[in-house]
Amino acid sequence: xxxxxxxxxxxxxxxxxxxxxxxxxxxxxxxxxxxxxxxxxxxxxxxxxxxxxxxxxxxxxxxxxxxxxxxxxxxxxxxxxxxxxxxxxxxxxxxxxxxxxxxxxxxxxxxxxxxxxxxxxxxxxxxxxxxxxxxxxxxxxxxx
Amino acid sequence: xxxxxxxxxxxxxxxxxxxxxxxxxxxxxxxxxxxxxxxxxxxxxxxxxxxxxxxxxxxxxxxxxxxxxxxxxxxxxxxxxxxxxxxxxxxxxxxxxxxxxxxxxxxxxxxxxxxxxxxxxxxxxxxxxxxxxxxxxxxxxxxx
Amino acid sequence: xxxxxxxxxxxxxxxxxxxxxxxxxxxxxxxxxxxxxxxxxxxxxxxxxxxxxxxxxxxxxxxxxxxxxxxxxxxxxxxxxxxxxxxxxxxxxxxxxxxxxxxxxxxxxxxxxxxxxxxxxxxxxxxxxxxxxxxxxxxxxxxx
Amino acid sequence: xxxxxxxxxxxxxxxxxxxxxxxxxxxxxxxxxxxxxxxxxxxxxxxxxxxxxxxxxxxxxxxxxxxxxxxxxxxxxxxxxxxxxxxxxxxxxxxxxxxxxxxxxxxxxxxxxxxxxxxxxxxxxxxxxxxxxxxxxxxxxxxx
Amino acid sequence: xxxxxxxxxxxxxxxxxxxxxxxxxxxxxxxxxxxxxxxxxxxxxxxxxxxxxxxxxxxxxxxxxxxxxxxxxxxxxxxxxxxxxxxxxxxxxxxxxxxxxxxxxxxxxxxxxxxxxxxxxxxxxxxxxxxxxxxxxxxxxxxx
Amino acid sequence: xxxxxxxxxxxxxxxxxxxxxxxxxxxxxxxxxxxxxxxxxxxxxxxxxxxxxxxxxxxxxxxxxxxxxxxxxxxxxxxxxxxxxxxxxxxxxxxxxxxxxxxxxxxxxxxxxxxxxxxxxxxxxxxxxxxxxxxxxxxxxxxx
Numbered sequence: 030x031x032x033x034x035x036x037x038x039x040x041x042x043x044x045x046x047x048x049x050x051x052x053x054x055x056x057x058x059x060x061x062x063x064x065x066x067x068x069x070x071x072x073x074x075x076x077x078x079x080x081x082x083x084x085x086x087x088x089x090x091x092x093x094x095x096x097x098x099x100x101x102x103x104x105x106x107x108x109x110x111x112x113x114x115x116x117x118x119x120x121x122x123x124x125x126x127x128x129x130x131x132x133x134x135x136x137x138x139x140x141x142x143x144x145x146x147x148x149x150x151x152x153x154x155x156x157x158x159x160x161x162x163x164x165x166x167x168x169x170x171x172x173x
Numbered sequence: 174x175x176x177x178x179x180x181x182x183x184x185x186x187x188x189x190x191x192x193x194x195x196x197x198x199x200x201x202x203x204x205x206x207x208x209x210x211x212x213x214x215x216x217x218x219x220x221x222x223x224x225x226x227x228x229x230x231x232x233x234x235x236x237x238x239x240x241x242x243x244x245x246x247x248x249x250x251x252x253x254x255x256x257x258x259x260x261x262x263x264x265x266x267x268x269x270x271x272x273x274x275x276x277x278x279x280x281x282x283x284x285x286x287x288x289x290x291x292x293x294x295x296x297x298x299x300x301x302x303x304x305x306x307x308x309x310x311x312x313x314x315x316x317x
Numbered sequence: 318x319x320x321x322x323x324x325x326x327x328x329x330x331x332x333x334x335x336x337x338x339x340x341x342x343x344x345x346x347x348x349x350x351x352x353x354x355x356x357x358x359x360x361x362x363x364x365x366x367x368x369x370x371x372x373x374x375x376x377x378x379x380x381x382x383x384x385x386x387x388x389x390x391x392x393x394x395x396x397x398x399x400x401x402x403x404x405x406x407x408x409x410x411x412x413x414x415x416x417x418x419x420x421x422x423x424x425x426x427x428x429x430x431x432x433x434x435x436x437x438x439x440x441x442x443x444x445x446x447x448x449x450x451x452x453x454x455x456x457x458x459x460x461x
Numbered sequence: 462x463x464x465x466x467x468x469x470x471x472x473x474x475x476x477x478x479x480x481x482x483x484x485x486x487x488x489x490x491x492x493x494x495x496x497x498x499x500x501x502x503x504x505x506x507x508x509x510x511x512x513x514x515x516x517x518x519x520x521x522x523x524x525x526x527x528x529x530x531x532x533x534x535x536x537x538x539x540x541x542x543x544x545x546x547x548x549x550x551x552x553x554x555x556x557x558x559x560x561x562x563x564x565x566x567x568x569x570x571x572x573x574x575x576x577x578x579x580x581x582x583x584x585x586x587x588x589x590x591x592x593x594x595x596x597x598x599x600x601x602x603x604x605x
Numbered sequence: 606x607x608x609x610x611x612x613x614x615x616x617x618x619x620x621x622x623x624x625x626x627x628x629x630x631x632x633x634x635x636x637x638x639x640x641x642x643x644x645x646x647x648x649x650x651x652x653x654x655x656x657x658x659x660x661x662x663x664x665x666x667x668x669x670x671x672x673x674x675x676x677x678x679x680x681x682x683x684x685x686x687x688x689x690x691x692x693x694x695x696x697x698x699x700x701x702x703x704x705x706x707x708x709x710x711x712x713x714x715x716x717x718x719x720x721x722x723x724x725x726x727x728x729x730x731x732x733x734x735x736x737x738x739x740x741x742x743x744x745x746x747x748x749x
Numbered sequence: 750x751x752x753x754x755x756x757x758x759x760x761x762x763x764x765x766x767x768x769x770x771x772x773x774x775x776x777x778x779x780x781x782x783x784x785x786x787x788x789x790x791x792x793x794x795x796x797x798x799x800x801x802x803x804x805x806x807x808x809x810x811x812x813x814x815x816x817x818x819x820x821x822x823x824x825x826x827x828x829x830x831x832x833x834x835x836x837x838x839x840x841x842x843x844x845x846x847x848x849x850x851x852x853x854x855x856x857x858x859x860x861x862x863x864x865x866x867x868x869x870x871x872x873x874x875x876x877x878x879x880x881x882x883x884x885x886x887x888x889x890x891x892x893x
Contacts, residue, residue, distance in 0.1 A: 034747040035707045040737045044303065046190040046215040051809055062810060064817065070259035071190040073217005075303055081741075085749065089627055090638060091705025096738055097640065115214035129811025131755045150749070159188065159219055161760045162816055165801075171754040173805065173870070178603040179563045184593045195377055206378060208385065225597075229605065233483055234494060235561025240594055241496065273379025275323045294605070305328045306384055309369075315322040317373065317438070332735065334622040334647040339521055350522060352529065358691035359622040361649005363735055403646035417523025419467045447620065447651055449472045450528055453513075459466040461517065461582070476879065478766040478791040502835035503766040505793005507879055547790035591764065591795055610891040611851045616881045657885075661893065665771055666782060667849025672882055673784065726893070 032085040036152055037093045039080050041103045043112035046073040047128045050117070071115065076133075077157040078107065080141060084149035094149050106140040130158045134166040142168075176229040180296055181237045183224050185247045187256035190217040191272045194261070215259065220277075221301040222251065224285060228293035238293050250284040274302045278310040286312075320373040324440055325381045327368050329391045331400035334361040335416045338405070359403065364421075365445040366395065368429060372437035382437050394428040418446045422454040430456075464517040468584055469525045471512050473535045475544035478505040479560045482549070503547065508565075509589040510539065512573060516581035526581050538572040562590045566598040574600075608661040612728055613669045615656050617679045619688035622649040623704045626693070647691065652709075653733040654683065656717060660725035670725050682716040706734045710742040718744075752805040756872055757813045759800050761823045763832035766793040767848045770837070791835065796853075797877040798827065800861060804869035814869050826860040850878045854886040862888075 048071050049063040059067040066072065080103055084093040110120055116128035122140065126132050134156040142151045157163040192215050193207040203211040210216065224247055228237040254264055260272035266284065270276050278300040286295045301307040336359050337351040347355040354360065368391055372381040398408055404416035410428065414420050422444040430439045445451040480503050481495040491499040498504065512535055516525040542552055548560035554572065558564050566588040574583045589595040624647050625639040635643040642648065656679055660669040686696055692704035698716065702708050710732040718727045733739040768791050769783040779787040786792065800823055804813040830840055836848035842860065846852050854876045862871045877883040 033711050033742065033745055034749050035710065036741040036743075037707065038739045038741070044216050044218055046217040049811065053809075062815075065257035068257050068259070068263070070262045071215050071217065072188050072257040072259070073190040073215065074188055075219045083749070086705065086707040086711075089629075091625065091703040091708045093707055093740075095638075113209035113212050113216040115212070115216070118214045119212070127811040129806065131757065131806040131813055132811045134755065135753050135806075163758045164813075165756040165758070166753065167756075169753055173754050173803065177567050177598065177601055178605050179566065180597040180599075181563065182595045182597070193379065197377075206383075227605070230561065230563040230567075233485075235481065235559040235564045237563055237596075239494075271379035273374065275325065275374040275381055276379045278323065279321050279374075307326045308381075309324040309326070310321065311324075313321055317322050317371070332648050332650055334649040337523065341521075350527075353689035356689050356691070356695070358694045359647050359649065360620050360689040360691070361622040361647065362620055363651045401641035401644050401648040403644070403648070406646045407644070415523035417518065419469065419518040419525055420523045422467065423465050423518075451470045452525075453468040453470070454465065455468075457465055461466050461515065476792050476794055478793040497833035500833050500835070500839070502838045503791050503793065504764050504833040504835070505766040505791065506764055507795045545785035545788050545792040547788070547792070550790045551788070609855050609886065609889055610893050611854065612885040612887075613851065614883045614885070659893070662849065662851040662855075665773075667769065667847035667852045669851055669884075671782075 032088075034083060034085055035093055036081050036083050037096070038082075038153075038155075039096050039099050039103065041078045041080070041100070041108050042076060043078070043108050043114075044073065044075050045111050045114050045116050046071040047116035048072065049127065049129060051127060071117075074158050076111070076130075078103070078137065079153075079155040079157075080137075080151075081153040081155070082145065082149045083152040094146060099145075102141060102144045106144055107137050130156055130162065130164050131166075134164050138166055138168060176232075178227060178229055179237055180225050180227050181240070182297075182299075183240050183243050183247065185222045185224070185244070185252050186220060187222070187252050187258075188217065188219050189255050189258050189260050190215040191260035192216065193271065193273060195271060215261075218302050220255070220274075222247070222281065223297075223299040223301075224281075224295075225297040225299070226289065226293045227296040238290060243289075246285060246288045250288060251281050274300055274306065274308050275310075278308050282310055282312060320376075322371060322373055323381055324369050324371050325384070326370075326441075326443075327384050327387050327391065329366045329368070329388070329396050330364060331366070331396050331402075332361065332363050333399055333402050333404050334359040335404035336360065337415065337417060339415060359405075362446050364399070364418075366391070366425065367441075367443040367445075368425075368439075369441040369443070370433060370437045371440040382434060387433075390429060390432045394432060395425050418444055418450065418452050419454075422452050426454055426456060464520075466515060466517055467525055468513050468515050469528070470514075470587075471528050471531050471535065473510045473512070473532070473540050474508060475510070475540050475546075476505065476507050477543050477546050477548050478503040479548035480504065481559065481561060483559060503549075506590050508543070508562075510535070510569065511585075511587040511589075512569075512583075513585040513587070514577065514581045515584040526578060531577075534573060534576045538576060539569055562588055562594065562596050563598075566596050570598055570600060608664075610659060610661055611669055612657050612659050613672070614658075614731075615672050615675050615679065617654045617656070617676070617684050618652060619654070619684050619690075620649065620651050621687050621690050621692050622647040623692035624648065625703065625705060627703060647693075650734050652687070652706075654679070654713065655729075655731040655733075656713075656727075657729040657731070658721060658725045659728040670722060675721075678717060678720045682720060683713050706732055706738065706740050707742075710740050714742055714744060752808075754803060754805055755813050756801050756803050757816070758873075758875075759816050759819050759823065761798045761800070761820070761828050762796060763798070763828050763834075764793065764795050765831050765834050765836050766791040767836035768792065769847065769849060771847060791837075794878050796831070796850075798823070798857065799873075799875040799877075800857075800871075801873040801875070802865060802869045803872040814866060819865075822861060822864045826864060827857050850876055850882065850884050851886075854884050858886055858888060 049066040193210040298310045337354040442454045481498040625642040730742045769786040874886045
């Protein structure tokens, strides 16, 4: 297939509780490292998620991918599992993973990547925890 | 004191966990009413708080109130008690209060109002839970 | 019912085409008055709609009104009729109404007001056409 | 004239330098009161200005007021005098006025009010200095 | 020329009507593919456009390029042709192009690229259709 | 160290005055080039600064870097030197540098880069002067 390569981004969001807590450490070690984010009773965030795919627009539709379909994949694979959940307790695919925004972004990539059609590539997961903190992940082959 | 009356607003924020859950009801009744907001393991939000006061600017300073002082009052009376906390479990002044955004706004008014200087009035508490949902409270004398 | 009165706001949005055009005027008169907004082939906007209601939170739920229900009313009465529509051609309840943002806001009030529960009052329709232009409507009894 | 009363808002902005400094005080007194805002070499802001007028939409146009005309009034009376200016030094109508955001808002009201057409009223000046600080002014007859 | 390479971005915007409609397909095929975006009477959006160029700041001015000049190029080549227009009907350079946000971004690149000075390169067209949907285009040599 | 490479961004901000003025040129030459940005009495902005680092999350913490520590570095090396300052007069490390947003971004990179821990790399300085103008800098090895 020929034509220009474009990057297309779809936004989603979820509201969730979590705590930053390493179960191999004592409560004091966790507080020393994570500060108030280690509060044993949890805190939470409104997470904004931007999923970017890469591809060549179809001559018939002008679309890299039908975003209504991408929306459904993000809902089914990510949002319905994370929205209004406790990221430490409620999510099977986050079990044994410390739910930092970095680790959540990597898991979201792994959840979405197998469900995309063959003619597009997953390009970026951009996950915003607060207006001050966010992460971007470009997949497992990103060089350091 | 004479002069124009202005409304001055200071922003603060806090990230917290909560659930909407009436302890007098069964789990099923809570889920029927509150839906996913009743998740027993909590969820959370980035709350944005806008506090508006009303007064006449000082001739000496041009200020209705020194916002550095208002910031300290909001930090001491509200933010340090709510930020990175569980609103159902961790906050003495929310004990026995269902932490809906409406009820939190009323409590924030009650916390701040006694600490303001005599020459200003508390005008509004604007509390934003998500981009879709927010409340405004103008104090106990607001007519229906 | 006793208790504090709060104002609760729910956001919605719709993307629509319109033109500003008075059918009683010539094309030249329309262009002289409305400028590029009179383009006969239409233009369009992403409209953001904020609906504010007023009431006393329920002791049982902490809610002035269940916002899931308000969302459904706004969807059924407003968004499904305006989203991805031509406001001059496609909307029966805008027939013979010049679709300025002012007139649309008044019609939205009239559409929503009869569907609210008896214990709340519709307080404000805030309709944002662009980051530069918006209107607020507080109902037919607002004094000039 | 009969019909619904609406509030219409137009946004403008200006980037300016200022310092908070009372010339009747010593440098030390200014620093004690205004902190880093008293820096003798100035600091600056991107000011966002929202001007709200009130009126009844015209049957012919659907407009409370042609916002292209309101834009010109705001440009001529406010923005061209304040944008890329030093608010302490460059603005004749701010001479002898301490340029706090409160005082600037009052002066903006006084500049705009005489230029509005007879069928609308100036309702509010909303001036945003930073995401954390803003003021609203509803005119000289606002009760405390 | 030596020195650090920077990327500089200028924002513009335009409000336009369009529909997603393939004239080679039946009305039913268009609706099956494009859903409500195929509404024959059009819909519309506020488009935000971010144009990024790349270059080395001048020693004399500190500028990669005078953004006042970039603003004029964007106005002349893009905004005046798209703002308050129907993207299917009114734009000669979009004739026979299905006006998806992907295709519009490619055309904007092609319109701007020949007008930039020799010492800068066009780097990216970022076109935002709604808060949920946007595209980025880095030019015809982007590898898939 | 093995594992996925992520990009983590922390936001800061500062409010400052500056003017664009080349001291080797006459006043008229400066005005011809820089327009109103050359106003001899300064103007100012709310600058938003986004600092992006790159690294592999720690297995123990889930963090690429403790953002509380990155925040302190940004405060100590950048914000306390630029906030509420005159960028032409008050900042030793901007002496003899024309304070365009491009040049400021390069200096911020140079200030931060030596203070980051060995396991992360500074990736990007994104400096926003107004909603219309911003720059991104990826370091001295960026190819043109």
